[in-house]
Amino acid sequence: MRRSDPEGHGPVRYGPALPDDGLPVLxxxxxxxxxxxxxxxxxxxxxxxxxxxxxxxxxxxxxxxxxxxxxxxxxxxxxxxxxxxxxxxxxxxxxxxxxxxxxxxxxxxxxxxxxxxxxxxxxxxxxxxxxxxxxxxxxxxxxxxxxxxxxxxxxxxxxxxxxxxxxxxxxxxxxxxxxxxxxxxxxxxxxxxxxxxxxxxxxxxxxxxxxxxxxxxxxxxxxxxxxxxxxxxxxxxxxxxxxxxxxxxxxxxxxxxxxxxxxxxxxxxPRPVAARVAATARLHADVARAAHDVVVTAGALSLPPQAGRHLYVDLGPLRSALASRGVGDAQELEDFLTARLGMPAPGGHRFGDDLGELRVRLATGPLLGHTDAERARCLGSPEPSELPHVQRALINLRSVFDDLRDDAQRWEPSR
Missing domain, CATH: 3.40.640.10 (Type I PLP-dependent aspartate aminotransferase-like (Major domain))
Structure with missing residues (x-):
């Protein structure tokens, strides 16, 4: 039987937090x-x-x-x-x-x-x-x-x-x-x-x-x-x-x-707060654009992100590849991507979408690095998505989604 509501993941007991900015405190x-x-x-x-x-x-x-x-x-x-x-x-x-x-x-x-x-x-x-x-x-x-x-x-x-x-x-x-x-x-x-x-x-x-x-x-x-x-x-x-x-x-x-x-x-x-808010928005905009390019290039669907520190992705076009990995609903997709990406990937059922829809929210904060020094370097960079540690995170994201795309193409019926 499909595991749609595992222990500890109920609709009240578990809820994904607001996407964090991933940055040191001002x-x-x-x-x-x-x-x-x-x-x-x-x-x-x-x-x-x-x-x-x-x-x-x-x-x-x-x-x-x-x-x-x-x-x-x-x-x-x-x-x-x-x-x-x-x-x-x-x-x-x-x-x-x-x-x-x-x-x-x-x-x-x-x-x-x-x-x-x-x-x-x-x-x-x-x-x-x-x-x-x-x-x-x-x-x-x-x-x-x-x-x-x-x-x-x-x-x-x-x-x-x-x-x-x-x-x-x-x-x-x-x-x-x-x-x-x-x-x-x-x-x-x-x-x-x-x-x-x-x-x-x-x-x-x-x-x-x-x-x-x-x-x-x-x-x-x-x-x-x-x-x-x-x-x-x-x-x-x-x-x-x-x-x-x-x-x-x-x-x-x-x-x-x-x-x-x-x-x-x-x-x-005050000036320090206003400057941090503006810099943080520019940072996450740059990384969100890069992440969005990764997921849509792989064949997933996602509206271009315009605000926040996240994007919402529909992997319905990659359903066949996910099914071959035992993923058939949003809870299983959440478990699969969280494990493969090493970052939270809450499923669309957390946000009121149907359990059968293969949707997730991906946050950009986890792509900024693992240490305060790496994240602070992102804040001061004119092109944070080009920094080596951010590139590594984006490469990992691309690898997971490209594997799904390649498998989905193999499962397509021949014409």
Whole structure:
């Protein structure tokens, strides 16, 4: 029998982490954290004044202003989504695929998650017509869809939704009375920031969109959990803000005081932080392009990565070669590639795709080297994908995928 849910790999017990940047901690951030290590008192639930002021300033530099009274901080977006789901109530809709951590936190509340197909050109945002049909079907079956979670700069697909596609989806959601949660964790990791247009749903529907962002996307190391949320203006936003604070209080979801200090510093975007964010985005863009070239040359399918530190790969065209190796579903593909590549390769079933689809998310961080010195050298290189240790990692990736391509061609029927 096919091993589709092995022990320790259940949908809640196991979930792939956010793709790490693979880089040493920025020294200025480490100094701020160390300088706050003496603080014995806890950060208030929802965040202290310094952190919330910094979050408000961060958003003001990116579009619609929102004061600190409309902000909340938590130890990670997991806690924020859990609190938002509990506060809004009803059933949840999400694109297929979506971030691996979205569905488990909804299901912990006993709520169903209804996945909606995405358009061909991007992930992270449901196709508007599929969204309307899903809402109609769920209601016809007695469900109560109230919340749509989406991501303009997406994990796992690493794409950025075009504004026109987003606008149609937001209009459809508004027409159905849905509240939107826009996960903007990856908005500061655009590979071509001057050529890619990223628009937040909050700019289109300001009274029905709550924005959340995990600072591990661009500003903090992944091991320093901190995230912020911005609520809509008006009575509905104030009521939602209060209910979310109630849930976070019940959970004891407080940001650690030293991490809060580092988060406030990072959200202020001083020169060292801004320079590191820009350099990191350029680095991962270069390596992601090289990795994307490897997988598509081998015959796999993958949308060109536009943001983040990952790419999403469909190995369906190589199914025959994988079948000859005993790989028939996404769990077996995850096990196979993780072992062969020596790096995590979580299967598409972690992201809401069907188990039978042969899809994986590949991160670029593990391709940067095994030591801090190697990774730091990547950060300072104009062409990091040409460095010898990165080339070795890419050669290993190419070897695995080229072997599958060659086997698939052997299995093709003769004409």
């Amino acid at each position: 020294p200025e951030l480490a100094d701020v954290l160390a300088g706050a290590a003496h603080r014995a008192h806890g950060e208030p639930v929802g965040g202290g004044p310094a952190l919330l002021d910094a979050a408000a300033g961060y958003w003001q530099r990116r579009g619609p202003a929102a004061g600190p009274e409309r902000a909340v901080a938590a130890p990670g977006t997991h806690a924020l989504l859990l609190a938002l789901t509990a506060a809004v109530g009803g059933d949840v809709l999400a694109p297929r695929p979506c971030a691996a951590w979205w569905a488990p936190y909804v299901r912990l509340l006993g709520r169903p998650v209804f996945h909606v197909a995405t358009p061909a050109e991007c992930g992270g945002v449901p196709d508007p017509y599929a969204l309307l049909e899903t809402v109609r079907r769920v209601r016809a079956e007695g469900g109560d869809p109230r919340l749509l979670v989406l991501s303009v700069a997406d994990d796992p697909t690493a794409t950025v939704a075009p504004p026109e596609v987003l606008h149609e989806t937001v209009e459809a959601a508004a027409g159905e009375g849905l509240h939107l949660v826009s996960d903007e964790t990856w908005r500061d990791t655009l590979h071509e920031p001057h050529e890619t247009v990223l628009v937040s749903p909050a700019e289109m529907l300001p009274d029905r969109v709550t924005v959340v962002g995990d600072l591990a996307g661009a500003l903090l190391p992944s091991g320093w959990p901190a995230a912020v949320a911005r609520f809509p203006a008006g009575d509905e936003g104030r009521e939602l803000h209060a209910r979310v604070l109630d849930v976070l209080t019940a959970l004891g979801a407080q940001v650690a005081a030293p991490v809060a200090a580092a988060a406030a510093y990072a959200l202020g975007e």
